[in-house]
Structure formats: C-alpha cells, structure tokens
Amino acid sequence: MGEDGVKNEAMEIMGLFQLLPRLVVFDLDYTLWPFYCECRSKREMPKMYPQAKGILYALKDKGVDVAIASRSPTPDIANTFLDKLGIKSMFVAKEIFSSWTHKTDHFQRINRRTGVPYTEMLFFDDENRNIDAVSKMGVTSILVRKGVNLGALRQGLSNFSQKNSPLDRNKQRWDYFSQKSSSSETEDSDQK
Numbered sequence: 001m002g003e004d005g006v007k008n009e010a011m012e013i014m015g016l017f018q019l020l021p022r023l024v025v026f027d028l029d030y031t032l033w034p035f036y037c038e039c040r041s042k043r044e045m046p047k048m049y050p051q052a053k054g055i056l057y058a059l060k061d062k063g064v065d066v067a068i069a070s071r072s073p074t075p076d077i078a079n080t081f082l083d084k085l086g087i088k089s090m091f092v093a094k095e096i097f098s099s100w101t102h103k104t105d106h107f108q109r110i111n112r113r114t115g116v117p118y119t120e121m122l123f124f125d126d127e128n129r130n131i132d133a134v135s136k137m138g139v140t141s142i143l144v145r146k147g148v149n150l151g152a153l154r155q156g157l158s159n160f161s162q163k164n165s166p167l168d169r170n171k172q173r174w175d176y177f178s179q180k181s182s183s184s185e186t187e188d189s190d191q192k
C-alpha cells in the first residue's frame with residue numbers, strides 16, 4: 001500500500017470514532033523509524049516504517065495535532081532526519097532529550113507547551129516502561145511492536161474512545177472531586 005492508500009485508510013479508521021484525541025504523541029526510534037538514530041550518520045537518508053507517514057498526514061488532515069517524545073541522546077541527528085523526511089514542521093511539540101525518567105518529564109513539557117490535558121492525548125512507543133509510566137499520567141498509551149501502523153492506530157483510537165466514553169468520564173470526574181475533597185480535608189487538618 002502506498003502513502004496515499006495508508007492515509008485514506010487511516011482517515012477511514014478515524015471516521016469510525018466519534019471522539020478523537022486532541023494530540024497524538026510519537027516516540028521516534030523503533031516507533032516512527034526502524035533504527036536508533038544515535039547509531040546513524042546525519043549524512044544518511046533515513047526511512048520511516050512503511051505506514052508511519054500516511055498516518056501522520058491523516059491525523060493532520062483530521063485536525064489532530066502531533067508531537068514527539070523521544071529519549072534519544074542525539075537530538076541533532078533526530079532533527080536532521082525529521083527535516084530530511086519533510087515532516088519536521090508537522091509537530092506542535094518536539095521533546096527530544098535523554099532522561100532518567102520514562103518520559104514523564106517529556107509529557108510534562110508537552111502539556112505545558114500545548115495546554116492539552118493528558119487525558120486527551122494518545123501515545124505510541126515501543127518500550128513497555130515508557131508505556132507504563134506515561135499511562136499512569138492519564139495518557140492512553142499503545143505499545144507498538146514493528147513500528148506504528150494502521151492496526152496500532154485503530155487500537156489506540158479504540159482504547160482512547162473507551163477510556164473517554166461518557167460513563168468513564170463521569171467516573172473520572174467523580175475521582176477528581178473525591179481526590180479534591182480529600183486533599184482539602186488534609187489542608188484543613190493541617191491548619192488546626
């Protein structure tokens with residue numbers, strides 16, 4: 001399937017869901033492209049996973065913003081590759097830096113930069129520890145095995161819409177208010 005075919009199919013998949021994320025965040029190495037960019041030279045011409053570009057274009061067309069969260073120690077190589085691929089300007093945020101946390105600080109920065117709440121984000125990554133840490137923040141997070149593809153997109157959108165269904169929304173609101181009231185109780189007892 002060519003790039004346009006993937007894009008059209010991704011558009012169709014998105015059409016199946018009433019509720020779409022506001023922001024989709026991608027890891028780079030082994031999610032958008034099949035290598036660690038730190039092991040490559042800037043002079044090379046990188047190749048993405050076959051369905052990655054079509055998916056990015058479809059999200060853009062649907063008005064869904066895209067961002068990057070990468071722990072690559074070579075942001076200069078990563079940025080050069082994004083530029084060579086002609087996709088660098090697509091991203092509303094590019095957080096590319098090595099870190100001891102499993103991308104929680106990347107997402108804090110993305111949240112500050114874009115103002116999009118964690119619950120309205122969808123994230124794709126190939127490492128379990130990142131998926132675990134980021135999903136605890138409230139982001140719908142999908143583990144990819146051979147890079148991002150249409151199957152992962154469908155899975156992600158389905159998980160996202162289930163998590164944000166009206167019933168669950170009420171539950172989230174309830175959790176939020178019960179947390180709030182318990183924290184104000186603690187504040188009260190602190191004052192006494």
Ligand SMILES: [Mg+2]
Pocket residue numbers: 027028029030031125126127
């Ligand atoms: Mg990776």
